[in-house]
Amino acid sequence: MNKEIVYTDQAPAPIGPYSQAVKVNVASPAGMLFVSGQVAIELASQGDIQAETQKVMENIGAILKAAGLDYSNVVKSSIFVKDMNNFAAINEVYGRFFTSEPPARETVEVARLPKDVNVEISVIAVQ
Template structure:
């Protein structure tokens, strides 16, 4: 199996022993992205936007864009934030959004409010 580690210096470095993303053939597996500074500010819209921007930076390093995303997982600290997260997330997909699930979790790394991971495919 030929795998290539993808790293963008525009997105946060991994907080542990994992890569920002791994490319295998034409499929990119992007680790969950968070937004530390925005989470500390308490502005959930800014936090979600930064998470999506971080994903974009990593996708770009692999020669992909949001249009290449086929699957996303959103982890929320509070499901009451679902509508706001949906609004921010949806703005990144003009048409044919990817498959997705959203789950509420007890706690996220660095006590952020949202984390998003994706799988993207380049035809």
């Protein structure tokens, strides 16, 4: 297995010992990209879950682009939300990025997220 660390300054820098994304089997037509959970720290305290989700999805898009991929390559996503009452609002924004053949997904309510954000999303994409 070979791997490549993917980084872009168009998304937040990691706040710990992890990478924005890791691409594995780079030379293979079936290479995979694992994107770490993305958050919108600067918007979390404003109380607008749709704006926060929009920024998270834009961060993911920037990382996908840095890896030479886009949303159509995403096969799996995980959404972690602080308050499941925000599910419909998050889902509305999320759905704008996956208009056809959306990826497999789970959405989980959690007690707390890093930097006290309200939503965190990670994805797995294939070439």
